[in-house]
Amino acid sequence: MRLTSKHLFWLKVIIHLVALWPIGSLVISVMAGDAGGDPVQYIIHYTGIGALNTLVILLMISPLARRLKQGVLIQTRRLIGLYVFAYASLHILAFISLDLLFEWSLLFQEILKRPYILVGAVAYLILIALSITSFKVIRKKMGRRWQQLHNWVYLVAMLVPIHFYWSVKSEVIEPSIYILIVVGLLSLRLSVGKKISQTISRLRLKLSSQ
Amino acid sequence: MKFTKGIRQKAPWELKDSDVTPEEVFNDRRRIIKAMGLGALGASIPGSVQAGIFDLFGDKKTQSQFITSPLTYTSNLNFTGNGATTPFDKITTHNNFYEFGTSKQDPSNNAQGFSVDPWTLVIEGEVERPLTLDLDDLNQLIALEERTYRLRCVEAWSMVVPWVGFPLASLLKKAGVKSHATHVAFETLFDPEQMPGQKSRLMGGGIHYPYVEGLTINEAMNDLSFLAVGLYGKTLPPQNGAPIRLVVPWKYGFKSIKSIVRIRVMDKQPPTSWNQLASHEYGFYANVNPNVDHPRWSQATERRIGEGGLFSAKRINTQMFNGYGEQVANLYQGLDLKSNF
Numbered sequence: 195m196r197l198t199s200k201h202l203f204w205l206k207v208i209i210h211l212v213a214l215w216p217i218g219s220l221v222i223s224v225m226a227g228d229a230g231g232d233p234v235q236y237i238i239h240y241t242g243i244g245a246l247n248t249l250v251i252l253l254m255i256s257p258l259a260r261r262l263k264q265g266v267l268i269q270t271r272r273l274i275g276l277y278v279f280a281y282a283s284l285h286i287l288a289f290i291s292l293d294l295l296f297e298w299s300l301l302f303q304e305i306l307k308r309p310y311i312l313v314g315a316v317a318y319l320i321l322i323a324l325s326i327t328s329f330k331v332i333r334k335k336m337g338r339r340w341q342q343l344h345n346w347v348y349l350v351a352m353l354v355p356i357h358f359y360w361s362v363k364s365e366v367i368e369p370s371i372y373i374l375i376v377v378g379l380l381s382l383r384l385s386v387g388k389k390i391s392q393t394i395s396r397l398r399l400k401l402s403s404q
Numbered sequence: 405m406k407f408t409k410g411i412r413q414k415a416p417w418e419l420k421d422s423d424v425t426p427e428e429v430f431n432d433r434r435r436i437i438k439a440m441g442l443g444a445l446g447a448s449i450p451g452s453v454q455a456g457i458f459d460l461f462g463d464k465k466t467q468s469q470f471i472t473s474p475l476t477y478t479s480n481l482n483f484t485g486n487g488a489t490t491p492f493d494k495i496t497t498h499n500n501f502y503e504f505g506t507s508k509q510d511p512s513n514n515a516q517g518f519s520v521d522p523w524t525l526v527i528e529g530e531v532e533r534p535l536t537l538d539l540d541d542l543n544q545l546i547a548l549e550e551r552t553y554r555l556r557c558v559e560a561w562s563m564v565v566p567w568v569g570f571p572l573a574s575l576l577k578k579a580g581v582k583s584h585a586t587h588v589a590f591e592t593l594f595d596p597e598q599m600p601g602q603k604s605r606l607m608g609g610g611i612h613y614p615y616v617e618g619l620t621i622n623e624a625m626n627d628l629s630f631l632a633v634g635l636y637g638k639t640l641p642p643q644n645g646a647p648i649r650l651v652v653p654w655k656y657g658f659k660s661i662k663s664i665v666r667i668r669v670m671d672k673q674p675p676t677s678w679n680q681l682a683s684h685e686y687g688f689y690a691n692v693n694p695n696v697d698h699p700r701w702s703q704a705t706e707r708r709i710g711e712g713g714l715f716s717a718k719r720i721n722t723q724m725f726n727g728y729g730e731q732v733a734n735l736y737q738g739l740d741l742k743s744n745f
Binding site for chain 2 (some may be wrong): 227303
């Protein structure tokens with residue numbers, strides 16, 4: 195079945211539900227006392243992983259749309275990208291409010307002193323830029339520069355797993371898996387990109403020889 | 405304590421005699437708190453209904469299958485915590501005990517089937533009389549006392565915990581430390597069948613097991629160094645290091661090794677687990693020091709986990725030696741604490 199723009203509405207409804215579900219279940223488990231004796235680290239970790247998982251899903255859309263020949267999927271990228279931003283915002287809000295208890299001087303000290311927090315902060319600044327420019331009006335105004343700016347999502351995709359890897363004490367296996375997945379998804383793009391450009395140049399050759 | 409011309413001066417952390425709560429009032433308060441606790445329990449939803457709701461979200465509710473029993477002890481009034489003690493349920497559900505998993509709730513979820521009977525603790529090495537203690541010995545060999553200590557984790561959170569146990573020095577004196585001994589080494593149980601983190605690298609966080617720790621002999625003989633067998637008046641739950649653990653309150657929490665099976669008095673510095681894993685981040689001493697940052701975490705302040713909900717935590721300034729400097733600073737005279745962190 196080929197998904198059409200008629201299906202897009204329901205697709206987006208499903209995406210909203212799937213993306214909001216973990217937040218609801220987090221609120222319930224914290225209220226029920228199921229998030230441990232100190233839910234602060236739990237919430238920070240949970241929302242951080244949430245952002246990373248959503249980012250991985252986001253990066254899977256275009257390869258998937260190509261492979262399955264479901265062009266409509268491309269139109270869900272903005273929505274899912276905004277959910278990456280939402281989870282990242284919750285992650286940072288939880289860190290600033292629940293862990294640092296709004297000690298702003300401590301936050302700026304930490305950003306400057308700790309490479310892993312700096313890496314996370316840079317990734318978040320890029321996400322802010324991408325989210326602000328995600329409106330259609332701005333997209334039109336920006337023209338070609340829009341795509342150039344939004345290619346920075348690949349940098350975010352590399353920085354976030356590094357931030358995760360760097361932040362843990364010794365349990366590096368989980369962040370390593372994420373690094374491998376992201377490298378895989380990015381290299382897929384490289385080879386897909388190569389294949390496309392190869393096909394185009396082959397077509398051009400054919401056309402010019404005719 | 406300090407002595408000035410024969411007059412005994414109390415240290416700042418010591419209480420005035422007038423501050424001491426009379427025993428009847430103390431017991432009455434305990435009774436009231438107990439009654440309140442039971443009342444709250446009665447008012448809550450029945451256990452089976454609760455389990456049903458939480459199963460829906462796939463979360464494991466902590467089940468305290470592990471049986472703890474009341475201990476007989478006296479309260480050491482030099483260490484009372486001034487009423488700011490972290491609640492029992494937070495102390496027992498927020499644990500770093502990688503043998504049972506690396507997330508904070510893993511130990512309380514995965515350790516309830518842990519068996520501590522029979523247990524053997526060996527004291528050996530440079531001692532006159534090596535000892536082999538069983539579970540009863542741990543609770544009865546030396547008179548138990550309650551001490552409420554501050555606990556500061558290297559991850560910059562802290563608690564105030566009422567331990568029951570005895571000074572490490574009392575045990576070492578029973579074994580008779582030889583004069584040329586310089587260090588004491590400790591080892592956690594190695595039992596992959598009972599400790600899933602030792603079986604799987606993914607669960608155990610890549611630490612080399614068994615977990616080992618160590619102190620200098622002077623640190624070990626300091627009165628503050630404590631072997632805890634209980635928490636809140638009862639034997640230790642497994643996630644907190646049953647049946648016996650070390651508590652070194654002026655050092656970061658990872659120094660306080662849990663579920664000890666071996667204490668070896670040595671004439672050289674023993675290896676320690678976190679130091680082996682990342683020596684540039686975790687030194688042998690691991691003294692709480694707000695002036696020496698962990699490379700990835702500031703140590704200047706800490707988040708105190710106390711009573712109340714999510715938004716009640718307080719951020720406080722971390723004290724040198726976690727506030728126990730008066731009793732331990734002399735152990736480090738002439739030592740550069742920046743390079744010997």
